[in-house]
Amino acid sequence: GLRLLRTGLVLEALIPSVLEQKVTTDEAYRAWRLLVRKYGEPAPGPAPDGMHVMPDAHAWSLIPSWEWHRAGVDDKRAATILRACRVARRMEEAADMTPAEARKRLELIPGVGPWTSAEVVQRTHGAPDEVTTGDYHLPGIVGWALAGDRTADDAAMLDLLAPYGGQRHRAARLILLSGRIPPRRAPRMTPGNIAAL
Numbered sequence: 001g002l003r004l005l006r007t008g009l010v011l012e013a014l015i016p017s018v019l020e021q022k023v024t025t026d027e028a029y030r031a032w033r034l035l036v037r038k039y040g041e042p043a044p045g046p047a048p049d050g051m052h053v054m055p056d057a058h059a060w061s062l063i064p065s066w067e068w069h070r071a072g073v074d075d076k077r078a079a080t081i082l083r084a085c086r087v088a089r090r091m092e093e094a095a096d097m098t099p100a101e102a103r104k105r106l107e108l109i110p111g112v113g114p115w116t117s118a119e120v121v122q123r124t125h126g127a128p129d130e131v132t133t134g135d136y137h138l139p140g141i142v143g144w145a146l147a148g149d150r151t152a153d154d155a156a157m158l159d160l161l162a163p164y165g166g167q168r169h170r171a172a173r174l175i176l177l178s179g180r181i182p183p184r185r186a187p188r189m190t191p192g193n194i195a196a197l
Contacts, residue, residue, distance in 0.1 A: 006126030008095040011088050013123035017116045018080050024191050031071040057088035072194045080111030099127040128170045145175045150182035
């Protein structure tokens with residue numbers, strides 16, 4: 001089985017999820033690493049050199065626009081994070097709500113939709129049934145693993161995951177961890193470099 005963690009830390013899940021919107025995983029990880037190292041505090045206790053903890057909401061709100069740009073974060077994602085930081089206390093209350101209620105609360109922030117809210121409650125609530133919809137790759141991966149259909153869309157993916165009701169997110173994560181993905185049909189797309197614009 002796969003243990004799903006429940007962090008209860010909404011902003012700590014929301015900001016990386018927003019950074020992951022519409023970019024590759026590598027681009028999102030790079031942005032997170034650059035921003036946390038520059039604006040976060042050194043990790044307390046015995047920790048490796050260079051390890052930092054995430055900045056608090058106030059510190060995120062003080063990051064100048066050019067630093068977001070240097071980290072490869074477009075204006076729309078930066079603005080979404082700043083809006084979330086302005087209501088950070090209200091967002092943290094979502095940790096004590098049901099996953100469905102938490103998603104509604106999160107989606108009140110412009111720029112946070114079903115994809116982002118699902119990603120957040122998966123981390124904050126350890127929600128085993130909250131499937132990410134609207135993902136570019138996930139439906140094709142699930143479709144390929146369960147039905148040999150690389151062209152599956154969200155509706156087809158949800159149909160394929162229906163037998164795992166109550167555990168659909170866990171089932172999708174196990175499929176991702178299995179490495180069973182459709183064979184590539186084209187070269188990897190070169191990520192854009194927002195910082196070079």
